[in-house]
Amino acid sequence: MWQTFRRWILIGSLSVASVGAASESAEVNLDYVAQRALDRARAPFHSPHVELPAVLRPENLDYNKYRQIEFRHDRALWAAAGLPFRVEFFHPGYIYHEPVHVNEFTPTHTQPIRFVQDFFNYHKLNIAKQIPADTGYAGFRVLNQLNTPDRWDELGSFLGASYFRLLGKNLRYGESARGLALDSGEGDRPEEFPIFTDWWLGKPSSGDNELHLFAILDSVSCAGAYEFFIRPGETTTASIKTVLYFREPAKVAAVNKDRKPVKTIGLAPLTSMFWFGKDTERKFDDYRTEVHDSDGLLVHMGNGEIFWRPLDNPPATRHQVFSAPHIRGFGLLQRERNFAAYQDMFNLYHQVPSVWVETDGDWGEGDLHLVELSTSYEGLDNIVAFWDPKNKPAPLQPFRFGYTLHWEGGDADLKRSENxxxxxxxxxxxxxxxxxxxxxxxxxxxxxxxxxxxxxxxxxxxxxxxxxxxxxxxxxxxxxxxxxxxxxxxxxxxxxxxxxxxxxxxxxxxxxxxxxxxxxxx
Missing domain, CATH: 2.60.40.10 (Immunoglobulins)
Structure with missing residues (x-):
């Protein structure tokens, strides 16, 4: 066991002796990752989906069993070095069957982080011997001394397709963000779910107050490069820069001949849950008066107007499109912060974050989309919001945009809309x-x-x-x-x-x- 742990420390130091993975001399930046995304886009999409061992498939490993597989906290990346951030990894299994390739980088080198089974505690699940050594990781979580200096709290997680979540101080998980949404809410075609397939985690220095990440996103229609700067605090922010490359039609058809050209490109997509609230008819037998992770959509238009759209749980899918040229920002917010409005002592909906998208520069002409799906269960996300550019990028031409996500609690949105x-x-x-x-x-x-x-x-x-x-x-x-x-x-x-x-x-x-x-x- 000590040998395994020692190898992990060496990974944190980018040693060529770590878990059989040789380091590469390279300056990892957005251009470095974008070139790899472009190389992907020049070829047909190759799905990262793998056939998991039977013991890890949903029919044998349900949600509750999957949660029993825990990463050993003392094995966290950068824990031994006493750095301001730590990373723990998610085990593949249940519905998470797309392993991600994870790398660590410093200013001069990059190196893969290999799957190590000993980093996980399987508790009473007798499955360890049936898991291959090259299984890979499903995703990762980031820890930081966010709320108090004597405890390592979860700051964010990156797990499943291009989903990720972050937390501000003293908040609990609620809504999620995604890297990209393609044809979300379009009734004449299925939605395409891009996947973060590769990650580069920047090793922080002892005094750093931000974490630097890169990722490759891939799907049938496009590939892209993402850069994240995550800054924890009362409001945690993630500054994101992106370069997308859409595939040529022939490359798309080589994978799916029935796939139509992308109609909506959902930039900075947010995903949340609204079951019922003050403004909705009570259709469900429940002791609570409100159940939602967000209660409205706030939009700052290019002309300066700010509007608020309360959310709903409609009887059928509702897809509303707002003309929003030169949009300045938008977000799915939780304005109701009074516990008495929810009476939920377990889910604590009054403490989930609002998420605000602040655009970087002028995004040009485009529309804001709000998709509301019908749901009879609070465990399903049924709200999606994103911005769709009017001018669609040509195949293999770089499409660049940037924005900052604000994960905030309380009345933080007052600074955007006081009245x-x-x-x-x-x-x-x-x-x-x-x-x-x-x-x-x-x-x-x-x-x-x-x-x-x-x-x-x-x-x-x-x-x-x-x-x-x-x-x-x-x-x-x-x-x-x-x-x-x-x-x-x-x-x-x-x-x-x-x-x-x-x-x-x-x-x-x-x-x-x-x-x-x-x-x-x-």
């Missing part, structure tokens, strides 16, 4: 037969400064399938908010979805973000 929607409630209206009543509370410093004798005005409108029959604004003295009561009458016999918008104005000036909603008839 904001704090709740949305929906129900039937007693005055107008067949009408729906939307009760929207706004709060913020500009709104607090408005006196009750000169209330703001609600500027509201809806799409052609309905009419706004009444709206008024009143001070909600119990909550200290301004409440808008908006009444919408659908046209008789109309079955189309209705888009609504509302903002508060005083004089000619907007004093709130814009509330927007899509209502579908039952």
């Amino acid at each position: 904001r929607v704090v709740s949305t409630r929906i129900g039937p209206d007693a005055q107008f037969v067949g009408a729906r009543q939307f009760v929207i509370d706004f709060d913020g410093p500009k709104l607090d400064a408005i006196s009750g004798d000169k209330p703001p005005v609600a500027i509201a409108n809806c799409s052609a399938g309905a009419a706004i029959v009444d709206n008024f604004v009143t001070r909600n003295t119990f909550l200290g908010t301004w409440r808008v009561i908006l009444k919408m009458q659908p046209k008789a016999g109309s079955h189309e979805a209705i888009d609504l918008r509302c903002t508060l104005q005083q004089g000619t000036n907007a004093v709130s973000e814009t509330w927007t909603y899509q209502w579908s008839p039952p």
Whole structure:
């Protein structure tokens, strides 16, 4: 055992004696990784899927059994060197059957990190002897003294396709990000799920406050290079630069002759869960009043407008597209931070992160997509948000973009939208037969400064399938908010979805973000 552990220490030092892996003299940077991604894109996609031993397949290794396979904490990469970050690896198995190639790099060298079975504790699972020595890792988690200097907490994980999650201080896992989403929510074609197949982990120095990573993403239609700078803190950020190369049609057809050209390229995709909340009809028998990892989509448009779209769990898939040229940012946020709203002592939905995408430079013309899937279970992610560029890249031509992800808690989004929607409630209206009543509370410093004798005005409108029959604004003295009561009458016999918008104005000036909603008839 000590010999195995010693070899791990040598890996951390990039010794040629480590686990039979020779180091390579190389400067690992985005160009280095992008060249390898381009080489991939010039050839047809080769799936990294492998046939796992029977003991690791889902029919024999379910979720609970898979969780019993634990990485030994004292074997973590960089633990022996006392560095500010540590890495632990996920064992393949269950639904994770695509091994990733992991490397460590320093300013002058890079070297593969080999699979070592002794790094794992299988507990009562009698399967170790049936696992090949070259099995590989399914992914990895990053640890850091995020919350307290005397404990190593999980900072993030990279596991499955191109999914990853990070945490800010004192937060719990909720929504996820992905490297890329291709044709997500398109009804005429299946979604393509790219995979992070190769990783380079930058060995930190003792005083570093950020972790440097590179990855290759690959799929039937494209390959790409990713660079990450991860900075832990109250808000943990991940600055990401990407170069994508789309394959030529013949190379795509060589793998899947029925694959249509990519229609939507989902940049900076976010994935979350919304089961039910304040603004949704209670369809489920549950003691909790709200269950969600995110309750709304916030968007900062290129023209400066900021709008909030509450999330929904629709009866059927809903795919809404917003024209969003030169977008500045967007995110799936958890604005409700009061435990009393959830009453969940186990999942702690009031402590999951909001994730904000801050664009790097001008992304140009494009659309923001929000996909809401129907779900009857909180364990399934059913919300997707991403931005799709109008001008699609030509085959094998580099397509570059960058952004920063902010994983934050509390009221961190106040710095983006001070005068904001704090709740949305929906129900039937007693005055107008067949009408729906939307009760929207706004709060913020500009709104607090408005006196009750000169209330703001609600500027509201809806799409052609309905009419706004009444709206008024009143001070909600119990909550200290301004409440808008908006009444919408659908046209008789109309079955189309209705888009609504509302903002508060005083004089000619907007004093709130814009509330927007899509209502579908039952």
